[in-house]
Amino acid sequence: MLIGAMLLIPFVLSIFSLVIRKERALGITNAFGYGSLLVICVLFTNNFLARQHPLSLWGWLYIDSLSVFFMLTTAVVAFAASVYSISYIRSETEENKISIHKAGAYFHLFNLFCFTMLLVPLLNNLALVWIAIEMTTLVSAFLVGFHNVKESIEAAWKYIIICSVGITFALLGVIFFYYTSSTHAGIKSLEWVKMLEGARFFEPKIVKIALLFIFVGYGTKAGFAPMHNWLPDAHSQALSPISGLLSGVLLKISLYAILRFVMLANLSVGYAFSAKLFVLFGLCSLGVAAGFILVQKDLKRLLAYHSVEHMGVISVGLGFGALGGIYAALFHVFNHAVTKAFMFFCAGNAVRAYRTNNMNKMQGMIQLMPFAGIAIFLGAFALGGLPPFSIFMSEVLILIAGFVSKQYLVSALMFIFLAIAFAGLVHHISKIALGSKPQSMPRQKETLSIKFALLFLGIFILGLGLKIPNLFFILLSSCQKLILGQ
């Protein structure tokens, strides 16, 4: 019931945005819609955790704690993005960067995008998960190429083509899984529940090949290096609220798909095989991203590469596995989602005020706009992983899991790459935030909706760093149990 209402909201809002032609009214309805979506989502999580039972709905949907966790993450970031969109789109239309007509199109696509992202973790059929993920690419490509200028169209093209190729490989992986499930386990279905029952009988050799394709395929979309080429382009060219959603949620939705297959593979080849792949891709992403972060000139690309870095952290955490690694990695999924969205929103303000993405031309942001300036400055420390912010907590937990599972070399490498990325990030951001503002620029007015969006995310960033709520702890622990098949 609640789930039905939840999926209906973005759908209804997307139709709304075709009818209403006032961008401000549209933005506010949108924000209220996502507010109620978040409330419903929290209520559902509460109910769900009280029962602790996987839920099958209408034969199409299957909801366990992993689905709930990813759904909750999506809802939180989507709400913040919808609030931020109000004034972002308003000022874009006031500056005549986009027409009223296009503002309607923006909200329409925003809702479709959120709808597909919310749908992915709920679907029972793994082929439909594949299709929903492809749909997220196709819908968000319009949001990446929204401004219709050379750079953004180039980014959108790269995004569509590279992600479609990636996902084609993932489809091959799905077919391999279907093959072994139908011939070795006798289950002629791609429904997750049925496949899980027969997963013990899967042929290990084929599962390994299939898992490789799944990792490369969905990994392309999850931003794992070396398939990450499209990511900095797409995330830097998209509108800032969308960048937040892309970096914060979409990458993780793809990771969710990988986790589903890992859970199937566990029963025939064990978690150790998947763990090796996770560590491999994780270290690769960490290394590549650390290099690019140091030499970056473009603010939004800097943040995009930082997403690659954090996908690496999450992946390594998943690789550490049984001894708290998965718990910590999933915790990091949430922390990175809120922090990265927070940073992209601040960056969006900076880019709009300075009218450039080039960090060398930005200075004195705290003087120019105190709220967003201080936010981006603190956010850099949060994103880099300093206490008392939440990313520090999850990174420390991942490192502890690494040491407990005796993976000293991997942990040390991860620590070094993180240190490099931290240095790069703080160096760049402090140059932007501190100093005196350009003489010619007046102090910018900061609207309420932006402040509210930043405060909302800020509560999570700081709050989860100080204390993990009991409910959240139960949710994450049951996810870890689920993934390990305990």
Add this chain to the structure above:
Amino acid sequence: MALAFLLSGFLITAFLMTIAKRITALIRTFRLQSIFLFLYTLAMAITGKHIELFIICVSILILKVGIIPYVLTRIVRRINVEENLELAVNPQLSLIVALLLTYLSYIFTHRIMSFSESMGSTVFAVSIAMICIGFFIMVSRMKALSQVLGLLTMENGIFLAAAAITGGMPFFVEIAFFFDIFVFVIIIEIFVYRVNRLFSHIDISKMKSLKG
């Protein structure tokens, strides 16, 4: 016998695509390949006598033989694409690479998969070869449309692979995939027009504004 004819059809069309010098030739060859795919599913439908297989068959005919080549030729006509594909890898070398990929696909199939009957394994090897060749076309041709055609060849290969090793995916899954390909092609069309309007060409290798 008939199956052998169809399988060589798949391979020959894939090879032809690697050496095609003009975009229209590439589209025509893709259409031919889709006709072979149609015939293959038709043969399966006739032996299997499933109404669902016939529906899939007809969808292939409509989508892959009809709509997709039509949309692609429409793009070519509307924006006067420069016909020449400027191969980054010359035809002879492309053909050698394609042959090598086919050989590797055979080895992969024999090492990894354990088929009871030899025909299934041949079909699977051909489909893997098509996927690899499609990927090769994508990376060796930096024109927007040839990238799309490479991707579509990969999808044809995947479709064949699914048919070879599993006897086809569940019905509604197949239909959903068709829908997905359809949406993909339509969206690609929109973006090709935008690329063309802004860059006045659709040469991906000349897009260089985003780096680092």
